[in-house]
Amino acid sequence: MSDKRQHIIKISAALMHSKGYENTKLSDILQAAEIGKGNFYHYFESKQELGLAVLDYIFSYWKYALLENILSADKDPEVKFNEMLAWVVNQQKRNQSKCGCVFGNLAVEMSEHDETFRRKVESVFDQWTDKLARVFAEMIGPAAGNDQQIFKFAQSIVAMLEGGILLMKSKQDIAVLENVIELARTSVRHFIQQYKQ
Template sequence: MVNLKRTREDILSSVGELIHRQGVQSTGLKELFAASQVSSGSFYNYFESKDELAHAIIDFKWSELKAAILIPARNASGDPIANLFWMIDRLEEKHLSDPNCAGCLLGNLIVDLVEHDTSFQEHLVQVFDEWQSTIAQLLQAGQSQLQAHVTPEELAEQLLTMIEGVLLMERLYKQPARLQRGFNMIRALLKASLAQAHRFTA
């Protein structure tokens, strides 16, 4: 069972970049076999179909993102609003570090898969609901720093929508300066939602 799990994760890791660049629908099985360096028989030992692989990729990449950024931000001690700024900074750094940024894989898969099968819509809704909930939890924990009219859940929705929009436009333009301007707008929205006494200067 240990080898099975390790091999399955190796396949997911090896095809992730290809799917990120091309999408699931535009990537043929032969390309997947070549990228994963496994035979078709070995591939089908782990995934009965390309759709099953796509669902596994969603979970795999979501787990990576949570482990690297969301969970540390949510579980960190100290100021929850500062932790939210940290999350935004890490997301920006992650995508700036890729010279050929292809946007957010999970966001890309909305366009790629949702109309293909309703199970993908349900799966991705769960992912983005969890992401939005993590942002909302940080805002709720720091609500005393927010302006009185600000609703954490609505602000969390705005922030996540902006994050995905910025990453989608970066996939189109591939301009690091535009990506930075986009993330600065995200930070500006969060700063504008804070009470004057709690405005961040960073």
């Protein structure tokens, strides 16, 4: 059964979220998962394969919860946007404002030196941006043209959130993220307003 493989991935996901990829040592994983080395290398070819699998695993959970359940729902786009913000804050509260965003962390750690990781993280951000842009387009209404401009705006909102999480982590204070989110809300209001005319 590949239960075991999944178990190893889950355990590693938590470790890598907190310590990053390189600083999560194989020994940490083996200890936390309570398995031997031979067991690990039966399911994975290398640490890198595990890392990528972890990224996929987190993304799938994340895609389900945020991109599908929240952002793709059949609701008022303002509601969806607010639910997204609340969800992001909640995720950070859950780990006491300490770990930050897994994708942001990995982007910082890996994207310069490992192209495979970089591309995976890039695609996460792109999918997030896409879905968010669609929500903004719903806000604007059926007359929404210029996809490119909406995409750019959505990308900047994603950047705001990632930056808010980063700063929050460095101050270990959730209020920082909440402030940034307040500004994001205002920005969206202005963007939609200006776009509608």
